[in-house]
Amino acid sequence: MAGMIKRVVSILMLIYGLIIPAFASELRGYDEFQIPAGYNIPIMSLQEFSTAYCEEGEPLKFITTTDIYVYESNIIPKGTSLSGYIEKKNEPIKGTNASMKVFINKMCLSDGFEIPIKAYIYTPNNNLIGGELTPPLKWNKIPHYQRWTMFRAMGVLQYVPGAERKMGEHVTIAAGANLTMVLAAPINMSHTLIN
Numbered sequence: 001m002a003g004m005i006k007r008v009v010s011i012l013m014l015i016y017g018l019i020i021p022a023f024a025s026e027l028r029g030y031d032e033f034q035i036p037a038g039y040n041i042p043i044m045s046l047q048e049f050s051t052a053y054c055e056e057g058e059p060l061k062f063i064t065t066t067d068i069y070v071y072e073s074n075i076i077p078k079g080t081s082l083s084g085y086i087e088k089k090n091e092p093i094k095g096t097n098a099s100m101k102v103f104i105n106k107m108c109l110s111d112g113f114e115i116p117i118k119a120y121i122y123t124p125n126n127n128l129i130g131g132e133l134t135p136p137l138k139w140n141k142i143p144h145y146q147r148w149t150m151f152r153a154m155g156v157l158q159y160v161p162g163a164e165r166k167m168g169e170h171v172t173i174a175a176g177a178n179l180t181m182v183l184a185a186p187i188n189m190s191h192t193l194i195n
Contacts, residue, residue: 032188032189032190033070033073033075033188033189033192034186034187034188034189035068035070035075035076035183035186035187035189036183036186037183037184037185037186038182038183039182039183040122040180040181040182041064041066041068041076041119041180041181041182041183042064042065042066042178042179042180042181043062043063043064043065043082043178043179043180043181044062044063044064044065044176044177044178044179045060045061045062045173045174045175045176045177045179046061046062046063046175047060047061047175048172048173048174048175049086049102049172049173050170050171050172050173051089051090051091051092051098051099051100051130051170051171051172052098052170052172054086054089054100055086055089056085056086056087056088056089057085057086058085058086059083059084059085060083060084060085060086060102061081061082061083062081062082062083062084062104062179062181063079063080063081063082064076064077064078064079064080064082065078065178066078070189073192074192075189075192076107076109076189077109077110079110080107080108080109080110081107081108082104082106082107082108082117082119082181083104083105083106083107083108084102084103084104084105084106084119084121085102085103085105086100086101086102086103087100087101087102087103088100088101089101090130090131092167092168092169092170093167093168094134094164094165094166094167094168095133095134095165095166095168096131096132096133096134096168097130097131097132097133097134097168097169097170097171098130098131098168098169098170098171099128099129099130099131099171100128100129100130100171101120101121101127101128101129102120102121102129103118103119103120104117104118104119104120104121104181105117105118105119107187109191113191115187115189115191117183117185117187118183118184118185119181119182119183119184120181120182120184121179121180121181121182122179122180122181122182127182129171129173130171133165134165134166134167134168134169135165135166136161136162136164136165136166137162137164137165137166138162138164139159139160139161139162140159140160140161140162141157141158141159142157142158142159142160143155143156143157143158144156144157144158
């Protein structure tokens with residue numbers, strides 16, 4: 001008798017374990033999607049920001065410029081708003097232009113649902129906007145002798161950069177600038193818009 005009850009209970013648990021998750025996903029009407037870390041999303045700046053007049057922590061607004069699809073589902077529609085701020089700012093110095101790092105921490109879908117994200121504005125210089133080496137302050141003339149003419153002591157005067165560099169300049173991103181956002185952590189999309 002006890003063995004029969006155990007079999008019936010185990011069969012019921014098996015049925016419950018197979019049917020209920022499938023039924024629950026049908027009730028929900030959508031699946032959870034994951035956008036992996038390192039994924040690039042094209043965005044556009046909605047405001048001008050610069051190292052000249054913005055400070056660290058300055059709030060910034062962006063929007064996506066394309067639809068992002070996973071399989072056949074449009075999970076991030078074009079025009080989704082993004083919020084971020086200037087995470088780090090470096091002033092210009094002699095020899096180096098100003099630089100800043102922009103962190104994006106929130107995505108707001110068109111129905112008002114907000115999703116926390118971790119992303120940066122992408123640049124090849126470790127996501128640092130600006131920070132380039134400035135041009136030389138002056139150029140020096142140096143004779144350059146070619147190997148095949150050294151026995152004749154013939155040479156050419158060449159201009160080479162001097163030891164000093166120009167003062168760095170501030171970096172500015174214009175409103176409407178097309179940028180690329182790179183995800184620092186995956187986004188788990190449990191909420192999608194239904195068209």
